[in-house]
Amino acid sequence: MSTLPNLPNLPDIGVHLQGHVAVVELRRPPHNFFDAALISGLADIFEALDAEPACRAIVLAAQGTAFCAGANFARNDDAAVHRSPRAVNPLYHEALRLFACAKPVVAAVHGAAIGGGLGVALVADFRVACAEARFSANFNRLGFHPGFGLSVTLPRLVGPQRAALLFYTGRRVGGEEALAMGLVDLLVPQDQVRAEALRLAGEIATSAPLAVISTRRTLRAGLVEAIRQAVATESAEQNRQFGTEDFKEGVAAMAARRTPVFTGR
Template sequence: MNDVTLDTDGHVAVIEMHAPPANFFSRDTLAAIADAGERATTDGARAIVLCSEGRHFCAGARLADDTGTLDPRTAAAAVYEQATRILRLEIPVVAAVQGAAVGGGLGLACAADFRVSGPRARFEANFSRLGFHCGFALSLTLPRITGQTRAEQMLYTGRALRGQEAYDAGLADRYTEEGQERTEALALAHEIAAAAPMAVRSMRTTMRAALLDALAPALTRELDEQARLWRTEDAATGIAASLERREPVFRNR
């Protein structure tokens, strides 16, 4: 099975990631999502459901790309090029979020227009616990979703928001029982698809204009800061602690 598949349900396109249980993504995964979204739009889809197979929506990025590039800045730049394509898709996207949406996975969820989640959802901007700057345009998208102060709290502490708390914070637009995330996301996508498609796309262009205008400089800033901080002892400490499932002790160097 391909890592990313595209199916249709009436005027709704269903794009699914198949790398369970964690659904880590690479540059090529995001490129496949963007390709599928662009193809679906050309073929007449009016909305997209973005979902994944298995226990978790997406637990983050696999930065070493499929060609074997090991330099993290080069790999991250390639990832952000594809993230930009996803953010620039021309029709609304509804993400069905089950389990974890962590780090880059949170960025992917926040690239969608709407999110549907349930009691086991976990939204986590864990970058500060790893010792480096956030990415995937979360410096733009997260404040638009939760408000500035809530976004700053998530980014600065790295604390996960789960279940009802995540819904109350605005990270999910619809809250459903466990196992029904995709069904509810499809229901919302079909509501959108039943509206006048030219009007929806026109209004969406207006509503996302400021986000898209700010996208390139924000991603450049995120990438520059990530590259700088990846070289620090704190980043090495945070990453090692995460892999070893223990609390990091940072030394500010």
């Protein structure tokens, strides 16, 4: 295990190298809520790892009970209702940098990946999870349009019909159901999630790195541009809906852990 001295030193994100695999760890336990600063820092690290020859694959993991429970509305200025209706959420500009990463990523999802946290999990090429993991695209349950490029990445992964079901209902699916629908690639006991993600990333890292990167580029051709167009639409819809009574009710209901009562206003 070794450190990478040329990487940004960020208090909420840890990085170390195990062989040719970089382990990137979110450190905002227990829920790892994000804001634009965290996603920007994560993108800075991914870009630095792209330039690091010793790194051939990345494991994205997290401390705490959740992998990532989404955006923290209390801290996230980017969700402000004062943004211009046509402005793209600055957080999504940072997310685009994650999708532009050239090296393969394996997400170690040991707990909940909710809302934008699901978006973070879908940045990865592969997801290793456990039965206790929970996945939810709960945006509509909060009163607004999905974001973080999920309108592209989720149907691309599980198909448009399953994606629509997850979006419209906001339902949570466990690890076993997520595996069955293709949202997860490997399911292991919870205490083995990170180790299995490291094993998979290590297996990838034994292949020729230039060949892996070029193959990945072929397989993901057009993805970043599709997400760039998607986040423009997602942002425009969200900007309109952040000013609605339904959005206020959705956030209040989430905070109170109750069923929201929407009025369509």
